[in-house]
Amino acid sequence: MKKLIKILSIVMLLSILVACSKEEETYNQEETYNQEKTYNQDESNNQEVISIIRHPEAIDYTVEYPEYYKEKEDKLPEKNDFGYDIRSTDLTSIDLTADYDKLLNASFDSKTIWPSILPAGFDPSEIMNLYKNPGLNVRSLQDRGITGKGVGIAIIDTTLLVDHTEYKDQLKYYNEHRINEDEPASLHGAAVASIAVGKSVGVAPGADLYYVADNWNNDDHTNGFAAEDINEILDLNETLPNKNRIRVISISWGYDDTIKEGHEKIEQAFIRAKNEGVLVLSPSIDSRENLGFFGLEKIPLSDPDDYNNYTDNVFGGNMTKYNISVPMSFRTMASPTGENDYAVYSQGGISWATPYLAGLYVLACQVYPDITYDQFWKLAYDTSRNSKGVYNGKGYMANYIVNPVAIIDELEKMSN
Secondary structure (H helix, E strand, O other): OHHHHHHHHHHHHOOOOOOOOOOOOOOOOOOOOOOOOOOOHHHOOOOOOOEEOOOOOOOOHHHHOHHHHHOOOOOOOOOEOOEEEOOOOEOOOOOOOOOHHHHHOEEEEOOOEOOOOOOOOOOHHHHHHHOOOOOOOHHHHHHOOOOOOOOEEEEEEOOOOOOOOOOOOOEEEEEEEOOOOOOOOOHHHHHHHHHHHOOOOOOOOOOEEEEEEEOOOOHHHHHHHHHHHHHHHHHHHOOOOHHHOEEEEEEOOOOOOOOOOOHHHHHHHHHHHHHOOOEEEOOOHHHOOOEEEEEEEEOOOOOOOOHHHEEEEEEEOOOOOEEEEEEOOOEEEEOOOOOOOEEEEOOOOHHHHHHHHHHHHHHHHHHOOOOOHHHHHHHHHHOOEEEEEEEOOEEEEEEEEOOHHHHHHHHHHHHO
16 A cells, blocks of 8 residues: 555645535436547647657556555445546446446546446446536637647646647657656646647647656655756747747646745746746745636536536635636546546546646637736636536535636737
């Protein structure tokens, strides 16, 4: 179990997948919003690859964490930060017919092996396709050609399965620091990259992706390491054509800028990025800017484009002058287990909200290149919507939900 404990501690450091589970909603098999959509390579900017330092191998969870999978041979696991974690699990010997509620709150992937009989209304492939939709009508913008084409987005995170079909054509740069040379691809890296620029699951599938992988497990140096990574991206940005420059760096990690070693270095990196017109987006942005964002909980199996299906604002910084919220739970993302594999995560966290918001900012930059992130945040706040409804007999309301279509419509008026 030592390896499992280690990986879970890293997950906690990155603020990953901490969410309250929701109860089920009956699924109507006749719904048509589960159709998959993929954007072709010609939607991307087609800039040449600058450097791919390594191609990490796909991870096999059953080999990396055999003790954990041995515990799941004849029963569903206990609920954890992934809900009921049945990723890459052989379920053929388990009777799941009475476990509809648990399965709705389960995380599974392309390598999950299902029994021949499942609860009525639970179809893993249909659910996986449904959850690929970024939601909030983002796909309608992509249909209009607003895909982030020509704009650069950078991500600093853990190891990446660089050849995954969701983002391999968008990936222009991949580097690593403090990573073992045989370390396989990570859950977190594939997830955040696909949320941002994934062809079928991402917000900005036409953007150019620049990625730096790092190991921040050493708390004493985390801020200094992050500063090095930010400066590497900013240095790289100086070599790019002005029209294709990186506009946002997405980091799904919060930091304490007054305690940990290296806080002065990271503050200097933030200042440099701001002076160079690059938004460094992290869950703790509210500690340095009067801007805040939150993740949204959602009713399972509901239409992700319907605002009233988002139930709570959770997992974010403090309330600020301009607050906005984006989806984070019940999502399908690229899986690090194979180049064509996907994973469904029922639980969400601010780690998933960060690249979603970064992708949305990239869409805004495509439409209105002169926008600043202060202008974007205010516009996102001014055009935001609320949800309201009743679920399982209880009323709910979520605030500050971004309205991507309204944001882009306003920016198109400004650009004309």
